Amino acid sequence: MRKAAWTVTAWAVGIVFVFPVLWMVLTGFKREQDAASNPPAWLFHPTLDQYRQIFGRNVTPYLLNSLMASGFSTLLVLVLATPAAYALSMRPVGKWRDALFFFISTKMLPAVAALLPIYLVVKQLGMLDNIWTMVILYTAMNLPLAVWMMRSFLLEVPRSVVEAAAVDGAGLGLTIRKVIGPIVSPGIAATALICFIFAWNEFFFAVNLTATRSGTAPIFLVGFISSEGLFLARLCAAATLVSLPVLLAGWLAQNKLVRGLSMGAVK
């Protein structure tokens, strides 16, 4: 009996929390007049009109820009963070602790304080509205997170295994490829996922540094704010579309999520 009550409560709470998302997805399949009805329309003829309109308004370049900015920045983050994490864990530099805290402290600096100089420099270099500017900024944004996370994964590599490889005469390259690599590759995947999510969702730098050419997915969404007339159904369809990649990735990797979000502190 108590178990039944517990089950019902948990399910009810879960449904309440997910309801706005459900409503967003449903509304995306409505006609505009159904979406704007009061009381809310529960029964309606589903339509793909909104999605057709969104692709008609050329959402594709925005999605591709987001994919590029998130994908390349994630790659660059991994290339920079993995060796750094190695130098902060397996074969640590003298002041590894200071370095570690330096990285985390850059995460605490408010982005807004860096916006103006970054804007001016980027403008000077003629790199406004350029996707590579976003790649660099997203790399800097995710680097501390990735260093901490990768470090926590590298620390899990048993020292004895690495030493045994060295005794057997394996060089550093071989050890990394054959011994460390396989152990930490799930960690690398988890780190990549988290970095991708944060880059995909980023709005602040995107809205201030991009325009039509390299606008990312959230910028496409903002375009609806100024729309005249009814736009709720179209907005919900677009919001569903741009959230979908992260939703899918997050659902699939939910066991890794907590470790990434806590920068490796919670396993």
Added chain:
Amino acid sequence: MTQAIATGAAPAGARAVTQPKRADARDRWARRLPLLPALIFAIIVTQVPFLVTLYLSTLGWNALRPGERHFVGLANYASVLTDARLRAALVNTIVLTAGAVLVSLLLGLGLAVLLDRRFPGRSVVRTLLITPFLVMPMAAALLWKHAIYNPAYGLINGLLGGHTDWVSSYPMVAVVATLVWQWTPFMMLILLAGLQSQSEEVLEAARVDGASARQVFTHMTLPHLRQYLELGALLGSIYLVQTFDAVFTITQGGPGTATTNLPYEIYLTTFRKFEYGEAAAAGVVVVIGTIVVATFALRVISSLFRMEEGR
């Protein structure tokens, strides 16, 4: 499932100490080399802009009046520190961050307790609960503003009736509620990991000794969760203090300055008023404030470190 707060400082620290004293320069550089690219990149992209901000903050520079760029010393700081808008923004930032962090932490704790027990469909419910966190923040903000709060066709009025304009009547609550909805799953995940790292045997022993469920929770679970609560609060604050999307979308900082937080205020100063000098000075003030708060926060992280080493 073994879960623990582990920054794993101990083995690495021990290794650093046992380095031979005459570790020659070459070895030290070999150790540093893999670190350098990331370090240099981070310094160039995050520290240099701050130095530039420092320089800009001494200029009287409005981009709408080109050519009138001159050194004004600390004048910008004087106007920033006496600016009522900025003080309001500071208060709003604190209210918004603290409100969102505390409420999502409490709700997250409740949800974590719910999910800590086995019941049919637990993994499905967990998937449902983390979903809000995965929605793009901009999409979430737009969704709440238009589909939920809208007075004419929003979901709240649609279900409850009435014509309340939620965003203009309760602007701060509207923003915080949206953030809480997104961040509760984050807190839940961290606290759930904490709950599941408790030793089942110890809890069982307490129950056998006659402790009530409530006693077990307040005397054993909560103290155990303390570091997880701290971690959640810390990480949540780092992200939420920079809230921009929700303010930008839901209230545009209004009505008046009711929900203008520091990021949004500085954004306005930069890209709406084009007061570059003042914006830079405000940025410096924010950074100094952040450093003060961050020093405290880093101490919390350090204590988590030490806890690990003491094991």
